[in-house]
Amino acid sequence: MRFKIVVRFLFLFFLLQSCEGQNKKINGISFVASREEATQKNIDPVLNINANYAAVMPFGFIRDLETPEIIHNTDRQWFGETRAGAKQYIELLHKNNIEVMVKPQIWIRRGEFTGYLKMNTEEDWQALQKSYSSFILEYASLAAEADVAMFCIGTELEQFIVNRPTYWKNLITEIKKVYKGKLTYAANWDEYKRVPFWEQLDYIGVDAYFPISENKTPTLEESQQGWKKWKAELKGVSQKVDKPIVFTEYGYRSVDFSGKEPWVSDHTMRDVNLEAQKNLTQALFNELYKEDxxxxxxxxxxxIAHERVGGNDNPMFTPQNKPVEEVIKKQFLSSQ
Known part of the structure; x- marks a missing residue:
């Protein structure tokens, strides 16, 4: 009889552990590349908000939307934008038990939207494919070497994917020869439904800048209501493809009307609104974190320089040193 009780106890214990594992979320931050090496002082604020993941983002650069050459891993770049810099960040994050997604990104001169990157000739398409493969496989190799948990194969490259779907499917095959961890792609919020290769990846990745509210300062209730249709859409795509969804980017600026067009990052919006940022972020947590x-x-x-960024007069995306930081900290703690 005592043996049966012990067996039953152990069964319930492991069942509980399994359920907790299923509920655990990726509580991540996008760790912005810097000119300098990261130190423990830079990691402590990440630990303070209970983050368990960080996206490390090396960069490649393109002259304009019709140029096929991606310049990357050069001594003209900031330290954190290079392979050596990304590796140093990863190693320090790992020492602090923070998992990493390597997320190589492209910057087009003057901040042109990468989703519009499109070549005019077959010759240029071939050149872009060759250059992109060199760029992305460089960092797939780093992801394998550093044993990171996740690798993102691209960010917001809709026209590249629409026009060259076979290339992308073949590229994923090549990446899998190098890197054996979890794969995703960071699709823009209005692109993710049309990505043709989700079946080859582990997560549907979404840069989640969905329009939520047209109000200057949306309330928590309004913000949650604004998520309803997007939540239903996301769930439908997840079920159709049979893959879970990860927000490869999400967040709101601390400005008026920050829920109207959350993707806007220019400096023309300057009217600081900390309440809007806080309500919109809490609404996202309330609506999505309960979904399996x-x-x-x-x-x-x-x-990286936590003590020098953000603050109550800052109108940009970062939550650092703003009221929304406490919202994030509480949510991350409750979903570890």
Missing amino acids: WFKGGFIWKWF
Whole structure:
């Protein structure tokens, strides 16, 4: 009889552990590349908000939307934008038990939207494919070497994917020869439904800048209501593809009307609104974190020099040193 009780106790214990594991979310931040090496002082604020993941983002650069050459891993870049810099960040994050997603990104001169990157000739398409493969496989190799948990194969490259779907499917095959961990792609919020290769990846990745409210300062209730249709859409895509969803980027600026067009990052919006940022972020947590198909995501964005960024007069995305930081800290603690 005592043996049966012990067996039953052990069964319930492991069942509980399994359920807790399923509920655990990716509580991530987007760790912005810097000119300098990262130190423990830079990691402590990440630990303070209970983050368990960080996106490390090396960069490649393109002259304009019709140029096929991606310049990357050069001594003209900031330290954190290079392979050596990304590796140093990863090693320090790992020492602090923070998992990493390597997320190589492209910057097009003057901040042109990468989703519009499109070549005019077959010759240029071939050149872009060759250059992109060199760029992405460089960092797939780093992801394998550093044993990171996740690798993102691209960010917001809709026209590249629409026009060259076979290339992308073949590229994923090549990446899998190098890197054996979890794979995703960071699709823009209005692109993710049309990505043709989700079946080859582990997560549907979404840069979640969905329009939520047209109000200057949306209330928590209004913000939650604004998520209803997007939540239903996300769930439908997840079920159709049979893959969980990760927000490869999400967050709101601390400005008026920040829920209207959350993707806007220019400096023309300057009227600081900390309440809007706080309400919109809390609404996202309230609506999505309870869904089993939603696995969490990466806050946009988190700068290394914590003590020198953000603050109550800052109108940009970072939550650092703003009231919303406490919202994030509480949510991350409750979903570890």
